[in-house]
Amino acid sequence: MSTYVYGIARGSHPELPEQTTGVGNPPMPVRALRVGELAALVSDAPEDLRPKRRDLLAHQTVLSEAGAVGAVLPMRFGSLSSDDESVRTVLAEREKHYLERLDALDNKVEYNVKATHDEEAVLHQVLAEDAELRALNEANRAAGGGTYEQKLRLGERVVAAVQQREKRDGELVRQALEAAAGAVSPGPESSGWLANVSFLVDRDRTADFVEAVDALRKEHPHLVLQVNGPLPPYSFVE
């Protein structure tokens, strides 16, 4: 039976509560494999492991709970080793590297921030900034909405203005929040947000970070900000 690996911690990491369970149905008990100064948090792997909601959540929960009492390097979901012995071998080989990463992430959590525009608010803004757009819009209105060509003409320019603003606001979000964070990592691409950024935040400074988000929200109500955290530092392990 193969071994599912959740994360890597120090050997001195506090024991997990006995009932801690992970992936699988029924959920497999989570245990620590200690080798040298490290410990891998593992469980037996279910035969037919797939990225199901329950299993993804189990992975996340094990890491959150273990991470709350000491630094843990979170593995990507679905990491399988052929057996416990192979996990020990990997840990022994790269002990120094993992210990360094654990030091770097000690007492740190990840916050992921995603931003979109409130469409109505951003349209107000682009019209406010451009007299020509306002004139086009008024002309269309006066013409009962405008012809197909008139709509295209206005719409194309409005879209260009909104896209420009998306770019600007993406940078704005990052700049406004990085001061409250220790490190910044762009989120996976292709997710279609004007900003999708992860921040590494000191556990003692999470209130500052949340405050910075609130301030940003208040100052720029056309931004819709979605904050997730504290999370295991997925984006900062490498």
Add this chain to the structure above:
Amino acid sequence: MTVVPAQQGGGGGGTSGLYDVLELVLDRGLVIDAFVRVSLVGIEILKIDIRVVVASVDTYLRFAEACNRLDLETGANKSPGLPEIVGEVTESGARGKSKGALSGAAETISDAFQQARSGGDGQSESKPRARRTTTSRRKEEQE
């Protein structure tokens, strides 16, 4: 110390859910060559909306119509940016918004004023369409 499940720990009025951090669980995190990864084939919850504005005729028409429908009167309270209205709006908050986003950024950092958590919820009445779709889809997934 209380252990707060991360997917519920969003501060500052943040909405949270597995869906919102899926990409991190699946695309980030430590990878070790000696281990194999479970196949992600068939994962359906990975579908991600394209929410940024895409240049296309459909979008042009939609935005032209949205501009046409814009209520410039009531909108002024939410986003006091129209030059002809700025002079009349005296509430705090109008200041930064009537400027460009970039000049507003510096103020955002230096101001750092407190905002009650519930303050952020006031915006939910006028969320864009895409956002509502996400919320309802997220609920479906959690069922």
